Amino acid sequence: MSELKKTPLNEIHRKLGGKMVDFGGWDMPVQYPAGVIEEHLRTRNHAGLFDVSHMGEFFVEGDDAIEFVNRLTTNDVSKLVDGQAQYSAFTREDGTVVDDLLVYRFDDTKLLLVVNAGTTEKDWEWVTSNTNDEKITLTNASADYCQIAVQGPKALEIAQKLTETDLDSIKYYHFTVGKFDGVDAIISRTGYTGEDGFEIYANKDFAGQIWNKLLETGGYGFDNGILPAGLAARNTLRLESGMALYGHEISDEITPLEAGLGWICKLNTDFLGRDALQKQKDEGLKRKLVGFEMRDRGIARDECEVYIGGEKVGYVTSGSPAPFLKKNIGMAFVPAEFAKVGQEITIDVRGRKLAAEIVPMPFYKRNKN
Amino acid sequence: MANNIPDNLHYSKDHEWVSVEDGIAAVGITDYAQNALGDVVYVELPKEGDTFEAHDVVGSVESVKAVSEIFTPVGGEVTEVNEDLNDTPESVNEDPYGAAWLFKIKMSNPGEADAMLSPEEYEEFLSENE
Numbered sequence: 060m061s062e063l064k065k066t067p068l069n070e071i072h073r074k075l076g077g078k079m080v081d082f083g084g085w086d087m088p089v090q091y092p093a094g095v096i097e098e099h100l101r102t103r104n105h106a107g108l109f110d111v112s113h114m115g116e117f118f119v120e121g122d123d124a125i126e127f128v129n130r131l132t133t134n135d136v137s138k139l140v141d142g143q144a145q146y147s148a149f150t151r152e153d154g155t156v157v158d159d160l161l162v163y164r165f166d167d168t169k170l171l172l173v174v175n176a177g178t179t180e181k182d183w184e185w186v187t188s189n190t191n192d193e194k195i196t197l198t199n200a201s202a203d204y205c206q207i208a209v210q211g212p213k214a215l216e217i218a219q220k221l222t223e224t225d226l227d228s229i230k231y232y233h234f235t236v237g238k239f240d241g242v243d244a245i246i247s248r249t250g251y252t253g254e255d256g257f258e259i260y261a262n263k264d265f266a267g268q269i270w271n272k273l274l275e276t277g278g279y280g281f282d283n284g285i286l287p288a289g290l291a292a293r294n295t296l297r298l299e300s301g302m303a304l305y306g307h308e309i310s311d312e313i314t315p316l317e318a319g320l321g322w323i324c325k326l327n328t329d330f331l332g333r334d335a336l337q338k339q340k341d342e343g344l345k346r347k348l349v350g351f352e353m354r355d356r357g358i359a360r361d362e363c364e365v366y367i368g369g370e371k372v373g374y375v376t377s378g379s380p381a382p383f384l385k386k387n388i389g390m391a392f393v394p395a396e397f398a399k400v401g402q403e404i405t406i407d408v409r410g411r412k413l414a415a416e417i418v419p420m421p422f423y424k425r426n427k428n
Numbered sequence: 429m430a431n432n433i434p435d436n437l438h439y440s441k442d443h444e445w446v447s448v449e450d451g452i453a454a455v456g457i458t459d460y461a462q463n464a465l466g467d468v469v470y471v472e473l474p475k476e477g478d479t480f481e482a483h484d485v486v487g488s489v490e491s492v493k494a495v496s497e498i499f500t501p502v503g504g505e506v507t508e509v510n511e512d513l514n515d516t517p518e519s520v521n522e523d524p525y526g527a528a529w530l531f532k533i534k535m536s537n538p539g540e541a542d543a544m545l546s547p548e549e550y551e552e553f554l555s556e557n558e
Contacts, residue, residue: 078466095492096467291466291493356514358470358490380469380492387470409488409495 066112067205067266075287082290083177085113090289098292099382102252103425106211106277107288107296111251111258112266115179115201117172117186123193124170128162131189133315133332135325139164144232144249147323149185150332154314154339158182159305161249163234171245173206175305189331205266209273209285210256210296212425217277217285218257221269222246226257240265240272251293253300253423298388299381301350301421307361307376308348308390314339317392319348319420346373347398350420351406353387355413359406365391366405366412372397375406381422388422389415431554432459434525438541439550440501445525448541453502454529457489457520460554462528465491468520471513472498474531478506482540486531489520500533502540508532 063086072079077088088110090098101107119128129136134147143164149157158178163171174182183199190197209218219226224237224246234247245260261269277285288296294304303309308318315324316339326337353359359378364371378389393404402417437445443461447454462468474486482503489496509531513519520528535541545553 089493090466094467096469295492356470357472358495360495380490382492 064113066110067263068110068112068270071267071270072110072287077287077289080290082113083175085176087113088287088289090291091287093286095289095291095295096382098286098288099295101286102211102254102288102292102296103383104212105283106209106213106217106256106285107252107292108270108273108277108285109208109210109288109293110205110266110270111208112205112263113176114206115174115176115182115199116204116206116260117174117183118198118200119170119172119195120198121168121193121195123195124168125164127190127193127195128170128172129328130191130330131186132160132162133320133324133330133336134162135328136162136164136170137328141166142233142235144234144247146232148309148315148320149182150315150330150336152332152335154316154332154335155311156305156309156313156315156318157185157311159303159309159320163245163247165236178305203263204260205263205269206258206260207266207269207273208250208252208256208258209277210250210252210254211285212255213277213285214254214256217273218246218259220276221272229257231255240269242269244269251302252296253302253421254296254425294377295379295382298377298379298390299383299421299423301390301423304377313392316340317344317346317348344395346392347395348376348390349393349398349402349417350388350390350422351404351415352418352422353389353406353413353415354403355415357408357411357413358387359389359391359408359413359415364407365393366407367393367397367402378406384422386422388418390420393417431463431551432525433547433551435547437525437547438501438544439547439553440499440544441553442499442501444499444501446501446541446544447529448535448538451538452507452532452534453504453541454532455498455500455502456529457496457498457524458550459524461489461496462521462524465489465494465496467491468517471517471520471530473509473511473513474500474506476506476509479504480506480533482537489530498530500531501544502533502535503537504533504535506531507534
């Protein structure tokens with residue numbers, strides 16, 4: 060077995076009592092002593108701090124940067140303005156998903172692509188092997204950067220104490236380059252929790268400094284202070300918010316249209332996989348991703364089979380208790396004709412056939428001021 | 429972290445404990461097991477009157493992240509289940525040896541409890557498997 064990769068915060072996670080697990084080849088905290096439920100609730104009600112340094116960062120620079128990324132991603136990169144970010148996906152010729160990602164536009168010759176940790180090598184191979192004769196320089200900066208996410212209703216207040224940049228002037232899915240705790244950083248108003256918050260990218264050597272300062276200014280240790288939150292809370296937070304996780308709702312065998320991500324597929328632009336997605340759209344989707352709530356007692360888990368009228372019709376992509384909603388929820392693929400709110404489904408949970416019902420997504424939506 | 433292992437119980441390698449009174453065994457999961465699972469949110473229990481052989485799967489304890497099957501360490505007939513856990517599954521974390529007993533079973537072979545691990549043996553088993 061090859062040695063697990065570590066983020067620059069590995070020692071700090073251990074000191075904080077993080078329970079470390081192998082996550083896609085990375086040694087990461089799945090939870091800290093407070094536990095996943097408290098970490099989840101604290102992020103919803105106050106603030107949570109997440110180490111996402113394992114994510115990959117690729118810079119695309121040069122005159123044809125926008126043209127290149129537009130050809131490889133489903134969303135319309137030409138619509139971005141300087142300082143704006145965009146959720147998107149790499150698709151193959153057949154429309155299946157190589158990965159989902161964020162595209163950041165610094166200016167018309169510099170873009171940053173942020174990809175998933177477990178797929179970074181695959182994505183790098185994909186990006187570098189799909190160049191034409193565009194004038195671009197590709198840089199895999201994944202090992203140079205840390206990424207720290209502060210999320211929750213108090214995230215703005217906490218992060219603002221560490222920078223002179225007016226953070227509230229950064230709109231959702233926008234970013235700025237500035238000093239954060241005196242360190243050069245990319246400060247992005249994005250996240251994966253369904254809450255307001257920021258993701259801070261900086262040189263990895265400053266990861267510990269930034270992390271500890273955020274804990275300190277966030278009142279770590281107090282009942283309503285910030286809490287470090289592990290991968291388990293990150294997953295339940297994104298699930299409640301109805302966000303896709305690569306390898307679950309989207310994958311090598313799933314198209315973004317099936318996963319309800321038609322909104323990031325701009326079929327009027329010319330990208331790799333566009334024709335397959337256009338064809339799938341024209342012919343009509345055979346299966347669709349839906350959200351469900353358990354009606355019987357019990358928790359559907361990933362890969363549980365879904366039945367309707369005694370027939371096996373699909374499977375659960377992500378299933379879990381939802382700590383904030385206090386319900387057992389999940390997402391599943393079902394045939395398009397059954398993909399409607401109120402549809403009753405049956406889920407095989409380790410041999411028990413349990414009732415569930417299709418409900419609207421997202422399960423959770425924060426109140427915006 | 430030191431594991432809490434009361435000295436008046438029998439233990440299994442599946443991290444369960446048994447307390448015997450008048451031929452009836454109360455069964456629960458150990459402190460080590462609840463700690464490894466994390467926040468328990470759901471307990472699926474057997475039914476009164478169910479009969480099992482030792483090591484049969486009789487239910488499950490679920491945390492946010494994981495499912496752990498409950499194996500009965502001893503065979504017999506279930507005489508009582510802890511219905512309180514339906515409403516307060518978190519007591520498995522808070523009081524695994526007390527309020528969070530899972531079920532009671534009338535042992536068909538009381539020797540099965542005696543053959544389980546002693547507290548010392550369980551502690552040694554944990555230290556070998558950490």
